[in-house]
Amino acid sequence: MGREYDGYRDNLASILEFTGGAHTLNITDVCRYTGISKRETVKRHYNFSRGRITAEALARALAGGQA
DSSP, X not given: OOOOOTTHHHHHHHHHHHHTTOSEEEHHHHHHXXXXXXXXXXXXXXXXXXXXXXXXXXXXXXXXXXX
16 A cells, blocks of 8 residues: 555645535636646646546645646
């Protein structure tokens, strides 16, 4: 079992608070959460599947892991 990235749980809690408990975000949600205004930039930096990303994958990416 791998080690959890530093900040993962804090990021996950923050994302879930932002989404009202929803575990999936769309590109617009991630733009609003991260403050990145360009959708193409968000799509390039995070691994979306069918325009969605899980809160867990986003938290991992923000903590230094791969989304």
